[in-house]
Amino acid sequence: MQLEPIAWLASAAAVLVTGISKSGLGGALGGLAVPLMSIWISPREAAAVMLPILMLTDLVGIRAWRGKASREDLRLLVPAALLGILAGTLAFGMMSDRVVKGAIGLIAVAFTADRMLRRGKVRPADRPVSGLGARLAGATSGFTSTLAHAGGPPVLAYLLGRGLPRERFVATTVYFFTLINAAKLPFYLALGLFTRDTLLTALFLAPLVPLGVWLGMRILRHIPERPFYLFATAALGLSGVQLLWSALG
Numbered sequence: 347m348q349l350e351p352i353a354w355l356a357s358a359a360a361v362l363v364t365g366i367s368k369s370g371l372g373g374a375l376g377g378l379a380v381p382l383m384s385i386w387i388s389p390r391e392a393a394a395v396m397l398p399i400l401m402l403t404d405l406v407g408i409r410a411w412r413g414k415a416s417r418e419d420l421r422l423l424v425p426a427a428l429l430g431i432l433a434g435t436l437a438f439g440m441m442s443d444r445v446v447k448g449a450i451g452l453i454a455v456a457f458t459a460d461r462m463l464r465r466g467k468v469r470p471a472d473r474p475v476s477g478l479g480a481r482l483a484g485a486t487s488g489f490t491s492t493l494a495h496a497g498g499p500p501v502l503a504y505l506l507g508r509g510l511p512r513e514r515f516v517a518t519t520v521y522f523f524t525l526i527n528a529a530k531l532p533f534y535l536a537l538g539l540f541t542r543d544t545l546l547t548a549l550f551l552a553p554l555v556p557l558g559v560w561l562g563m564r565i566l567r568h569i570p571e572r573p574f575y576l577f578a579t580a581a582l583g584l585s586g587v588q589l590l591w592s593a594l595g
Contacts (some may be wrong), residue, residue: 349547353386361399361551365558366565367498368400368520369407377496381454381585385592389446389494390438394539396495397530398548399555404524406559414517416510420525422480423487423501427526430488435533438493448593450494454586457499461579479504488526492533497526516566 349357360379367378379399383392441449483504491497501522505515534540 349386353383356386357383357395357547357551358554361554362558362561364396364399365403365406365555366562368403368523369410369516369559369562369566377454377457377490377494377498378582378585380494380496381450381582381589384447384450385585385588388443389450390443390537390539391541391544393493393495394534394541394544395547395551397527397534397539398545399551400495400523400527401531402552402555403559404520404527406556407520407562408524410559410563411513411517411520414513415521416508416514416518418475419480419505419508419518420521422475422477423484423504423522424525426481426484427488427491427497427522428529430485430490431492431526431529431533432488433485434489434492435537437489439537444593446493447589450496451586451589451593453490453494453496454582454589457496458579458583458586460499460503475508476504479507487522491523491526492530495527497523512566 357379360382364379379396380389380392383395387395438446483500486500487497489497490500498519501519505518508515510518
């Protein structure tokens with residue numbers, strides 16, 4: 347895949363941020379990679395490049411959070427997410443590149459607005475599981491994750507409302523995305539998204555995954571979250587605006 351040097355740098359940064367986010371911030375910024383990479387390559391290629399990266403990140407990250415996830419939440423979130431993946435696959439197969447690019451741009455901008463509106467809210471005390479809320483969050487996450495690997499915000503909104511302890515919260519997101527990323531693989535194969543170029547690009551970026559996961563663990567322990575959220579959320583919003591401009595142009 348022929349990419350400009352700035353595109354390679356942006357893709358590398360996106361992979362690092364994904365690893366940091368998934369292992370240290372609950373996947374809050376996992377939607378950054380596809381919108382950013384889609385500025386230089388098609389959204390389908392960007393999604394195909396990122397799925398193996400995400401699956402590798404899951405394998406590295408899940409070892410650090412073994413046994414710490416909320417099983418009662420996962421039992422509700424995962425089946426609903428599988429239905430969302432099916433719906434997202436059908437939508438992906440019917441949409442043109444321009445429509446997919448616009449949809450991903452809208453997702454990025456909407457999630458950025460959501461993060462900014464939620465900034466500064468105090469985490470509530472631990473609340474009971476909400477069956478309806480979990481299923482809606484899971485289905486929405488499965489759909490947006492299939493289109494752009496941007497399934498974090500719906501699940502995060504639900505889990506933040508639950509008020510889980512921070513480690514249990516992060517562990518639950520790690521397990522959730524490990525399962526749904528694995529579930530997306532046969533659908534991506536059926537859509538014919540993987541090519542020699544996308545797989546080679548993923549292979550080239552893969553060595554950054556352990557570094558991103560390690561940095562995420564360090565951030566969770568030592569660095570305040572707010573500065574990182576502000577920077578990466580702004581980057582997500584800007585990439586979404588760029589995609590919308592490109593789709594409308």
